[in-house]
Amino acid sequence: MANQQPQTLASEARHKKILTIVFTIICVIWVLPVVCVAINSFKLNTFVKTETFALPTEESFAGWSNFITGMTFGNYPFWSAFGYSALITVLSTALILVCCSMAAWYIARVDSKFCKVIYTLCIFSMVVPFQMVMFTLSKTADTLKLNTPWTIPIVYLGFGAGLAIFMFVGFVKSIPLEIEEAAAIDGCGPVRTFFLVVLPMLKPTLISVGILEIMWVWNDYLLPYLVLDINQYRTIPIQIQYLKGSYGTVDLGATMAIILMAIIPVIVFYLSCQKYIIKGVAAGAVKG
Amino acid sequence: MAEVSLKHITKIYPNIEKTKKHHFGKKAAEPEKKSNLKVTDEGVVAVEDFNLDIADREFVVLVGPSGCGKSTTLRMIAGLESISGGELTIDGKVMNEVAPKDRDIAMVFQSYALYPHMTVYDNMAFPLKLRKVPEDQIDQKVRQAAETLGITQYLDRKPKALSGGQRQRVAIGRAIVRDPKVLLMDEPLSNLDAKLRNQMRAEIIKLRKRINATFVYVTHDQTEAMTLGDRIVIMKDGVVQQVGTPQEVFNEPANLFVAGFIGVPQMNFFDGHLEKTASGYVLDALDTKIAISPETGKALEAAGVTSLDVTAGVRPEQIQLANADEPGAMSGTIDVSELMGSTVHVHASVEGYDFVLVIPTIDFDGALGRSFADGAPISFKFEPNAVHFFDKASGKNIIKP
Ligand SMILES: Nc1ncnc2c1ncn2[C@@H]1O[C@H](COP(=O)(O)OP(=O)(O)OP(=O)(O)O)[C@@H](O)[C@H]1O
Numbered sequence: 001m002a003n004q005q006p007q008t009l010a011s012e013a014r015h016k017k018i019l020t021i022v023f024t025i026i027c028v029i030w031v032l033p034v035v036c037v038a039i040n041s042f043k044l045n046t047f048v049k050t051e052t053f054a055l056p057t058e059e060s061f062a063g064w065s066n067f068i069t070g071m072t073f074g075n076y077p078f079w080s081a082f083g084y085s086a087l088i089t090v091l092s093t094a095l096i097l098v099c100c101s102m103a104a105w106y107i108a109r110v111d112s113k114f115c116k117v118i119y120t121l122c123i124f125s126m127v128v129p130f131q132m133v134m135f136t137l138s139k140t141a142d143t144l145k146l147n148t149p150w151t152i153p154i155v156y157l158g159f160g161a162g163l164a165i166f167m168f169v170g171f172v173k174s175i176p177l178e179i180e181e182a183a184a185i186d187g188c189g190p191v192r193t194f195f196l197v198v199l200p201m202l203k204p205t206l207i208s209v210g211i212l213e214i215m216w217v218w219n220d221y222l223l224p225y226l227v228l229d230i231n232q233y234r235t236i237p238i239q240i241q242y243l244k245g246s247y248g249t250v251d252l253g254a255t256m257a258i259i260l261m262a263i264i265p266v267i268v269f270y271l272s273c274q275k276y277i278i279k280g281v282a283a284g285a286v287k288g
Numbered sequence: 289m290a291e292v293s294l295k296h297i298t299k300i301y302p303n304i305e306k307t308k309k310h311h312f313g314k315k316a317a318e319p320e321k322k323s324n325l326k327v328t329d330e331g332v333v334a335v336e337d338f339n340l341d342i343a344d345r346e347f348v349v350l351v352g353p354s355g356c357g358k359s360t361t362l363r364m365i366a367g368l369e370s371i372s373g374g375e376l377t378i379d380g381k382v383m384n385e386v387a388p389k390d391r392d393i394a395m396v397f398q399s400y401a402l403y404p405h406m407t408v409y410d411n412m413a414f415p416l417k418l419r420k421v422p423e424d425q426i427d428q429k430v431r432q433a434a435e436t437l438g439i440t441q442y443l444d445r446k447p448k449a450l451s452g453g454q455r456q457r458v459a460i461g462r463a464i465v466r467d468p469k470v471l472l473m474d475e476p477l478s479n480l481d482a483k484l485r486n487q488m489r490a491e492i493i494k495l496r497k498r499i500n501a502t503f504v505y506v507t508h509d510q511t512e513a514m515t516l517g518d519r520i521v522i523m524k525d526g527v528v529q530q531v532g533t534p535q536e537v538f539n540e541p542a543n544l545f546v547a548g549f550i551g552v553p554q555m556n557f558f559d560g561h562l563e564k565t566a567s568g569y570v571l572d573a574l575d576t577k578i579a580i581s582p583e584t585g586k587a588l589e590a591a592g593v594t595s596l597d598v599t600a601g602v603r604p605e606q607i608q609l610a611n612a613d614e615p616g617a618m619s620g621t622i623d624v625s626e627l628m629g630s631t632v633h634v635h636a637s638v639e640g641y642d643f644v645l646v647i648p649t650i651d652f653d654g655a656l657g658r659s660f661a662d663g664a665p666i667s668f669k670f671e672p673n674a675v676h677f678f679d680k681a682s683g684k685n686i687i688k689p
């Protein structure tokens with residue numbers, strides 16, 4: 001600030017105007033695909049390709065028919081895909097949050113070789129691309145019966161742990177040790193210290209990690225596709241893929257409708273947690 | 289009833305630096321240089337052979353410069369730090385391996401360590417809730433403690449919305465709600481500004497009369513130590529230097545370190561030579577021969593002194609201005625003088641030694657007619673009785689055994 005050229009108020013106002021315009025354009029570009037999906041999900045299939053960016057007209061408007069087609073498509077009910085997606089997302093995220101926050105607390109507070117090794121491994125796991133391990137993984141998952149929606153969260157825990165532990169450890173280290181010592185004197189054992197004192201303080205990080213994991217698991221395609229028995233269990237991304245495959249032709253309108261259905265929960269979730277997301281990200285920025 | 293007894297308590301931190309040296313080369317050597325702690329094969333000795341019996345309801349203050357092991361000692365009493373050697377008993381029960389929550393102690397931390405996600409009320413109720421105290425009793429105790437500390441109007445706030453002084457009160461409140469046997473405090477006032485610190489100090493004195501606990505209080509501020517403590521433990525580099533009442537440590541410091549540490553401004557030190565003559569002891573220092581009073585002489589005789597190089601010490605308050613031609617008067621030049629209000633602190637140098645004199649301004653009249661200008665000459669004297677003698681080699685007080 002100090003070495004900036006002194007600016008007149010007028011030029012500052014002009015700068016602001018330019019910035020506003022630039023960012024508006026960026027925002028529009030950013031949301032355009034989502035808007036396109038929303039628009040096209042209400043258009044008849046034939047109009048999706050020809051008038052992609054146009055609003056639905058009287059002629060092209062399809063009403064709810066795309067949604068109905070999409071949801072009753074093929075021989076797999078959409079609602080079970082939705083249910084499995086939700087189940088896997090909720091279970092995985094919960095498992096990651098609980099296990100990783102506990103592990104991170106231990107790693108951050110216990111000063112031993114073992115912890116350092118574990119921490120390094122966790123960091124390292126973030127660097128290994130999924131594609132490198134996916135085939136051995138799907139075999140292993142099959143053998144260990146991790147191929148159902150109730151057990152696949154364990155696989156997600158393995159993949160999510162790296163980032164989650166990294167973020168939690170950073171935050172735990174910023175919590176003064178004295179607070180936990182005060183808890184120990186006040187009458188908490190390790191378990192109560194963690195759940196009554198540490199966990200509530202971790203709230204901002206819990207939220208930001210939770211959001212990252214929810215987005216990732218909800219949208220993930222490859223892992224459930226490789227691990228789950230596709231005839232029995234499908235998540236929404238897999239179901240969308242099947243809409244495309246089965247007849248050789250693609251019902252784009254129905255696809256858009258389902259994509260919209262898949263996006264809506266994430267958007268609702270984002271809007272309801274917006275306050276915490278910004279807080280959590282900021283907390284991570286300062287303390288991470 | 290809570291007597292706390294520390295017998296040969298020792299704390300050794302395993303030497304981490306040794307292993308780190310391989311990685312960081314030069315850097316690791318630095319922290320060792322800073323402190324004068326003893327380093328053994330096992331590690332850094334942070335507290336060495338600490339012996340103290342604390343009576344029920346006594347207020348003991350641990351005081352010493354930074355890094356001398358005060359907090360470590362306190363944390364060993366609390367059970368937050370393992371005890372490397374010796375025995376800690378509270379009420380006759382050995383506590384070395386007992387978990388902090390089962391020692392019936394409470395602690396106030398320097399950083400307050402309040403739970404940020406709980407309201408003031410919940411912070412104070414937390415230890416009671418964990419002990420399954422009935423809800424109505426919790427409410428009564430919390431409100432009573434809040435009343436005592438004057439924080440009733442903040443009970444619904446989170447700690448974030450409080451000032452330092454208010455947070456400190458909450459921390460004290462959380463410690464006293466459950467009537468602990470022993471109340472440990474680690475520099476509770478050092479984050480407060482000077483005025484608030486004085487105020488809180490007075491409140492701790494009041495508080496202590498109201499509650500039935502044994503206090504162990506850590507500070508590096510000797511004023512706090514002198515005003516609060518029934519007994520003061522002065523530590524340096526992990527070793528106890530002296531244990532005594534405020535009067536004792538002030539009037540009969542065990543060694544040079546205690547003499548210099550207790551008292552503001554510091555005691556004035558100068559080298560001299562003690563000689564036994566036919567007419568009694570004579571201190572030869574600062575170009576003057578000072579005859580030592582017979583009482584002190586007797587004590588010196590008992591200590592077996594005949595001829596000895598000593599470091600002598602005189603408290604600034606015990607020096608009076610004098611005329612240059614008076615017998616026993618010393619002369620020097622003024623370096624700086626500081627007007628403190630009711631007194632003037634005059635810094636003078638005599639024969640290469642720095643002296644501080646505290647001169648009450650009330651006595652100012654024309655009689656001595658001096659102005660304390662920088663560079664002006666000054667003469668002063670002190671009663672031979674006021675002089676403390678320390679062995680020049682070991683620093684020990686010669687008279688006090
Ligand atoms: N984990 C540790 N490993 C090695 N040395 C340590 C460790 N913790 C503390 N020490 C050393 O022990 C000594 C005593 O520390 P302590 O915290 O008790 O000092 P203190 O008297 O409370 O000082 P202050 O007034 O600064 O709080 C210090 O010199 C410190 O370097």
Ligand SMILES: [Mg+2]
Nearest residue numbers: 358359360474
């Ligand atoms: Mg300390």
